[in-house]
Amino acid sequence: MQKFDPKIEKALEKCRELDAAARLHGKKDEQFWIVSDEVGRLLNAKAKEIKARYILEIGTSIGYSTMFFAEAVAPEKGKVYTIESNRERATIAREHIEASGLAPYIHLTRNHAPEHIPFQDPDTGNSLEGKIDILFLDCIKMYYLRCFEAAEPLLRPGSLVIADNILSHPEPLADFVKKIQSDPSIESEIIDIGTGLLIAKMP
């Protein structure tokens, strides 16, 4: 298993500890629902495989998957645009991101998707249309389809759409999965890892 910079590994470990503690003691709405370490490393590997520079993530939680993506885009001087609606989780995510040293490669918006998906880089004002290499969907299930449709103009040809919870939540995600699988121009597969990942390659 590839180890990252110790500051990054430490920030990732902090996320796992918080998540485990919340699972033990918290109520359902106090959980953080982060991906597994195995999924995080797969996301990192996928981003490196396609030399991703720009990633859009819907559902930051406490910044765990965000940091896996940011570690992958850092050598390309890329950026992860991530959106989190929950104020407390966004605050914790910012702390982890700062501690990891990956802050230059992450822009976190504390707001709701799809309404607040950034169409421009918030720092430079440059348009993101056709620039995004990976869209990662990991928010409230009934919003996957709406977020995908809203973000579609941002995706470059050949980009990847990766969606979590495909096997754990088949019913609420049925409309999104149908949309992807019924389009003959989109190649896709569902991987039985974690809660189930759909990986689709855009035409």
Ligand SMILES: C[S@@+](CC[C@H](N)C(=O)[O-])C[C@H]1O[C@@H](n2cnc3c(N)ncnc32)[C@H](O)[C@@H]1O
């Ligand atoms: C499964 S967690 C994300 C986990 C994170 N991707 C990780 O693996 O480290 C889902 C998060 O999405 C946030 N969320 C849900 N609906 C959202 C929306 N419409 N816009 C932005 N964030 C949303 C929730 O508050 C929650 O923190």
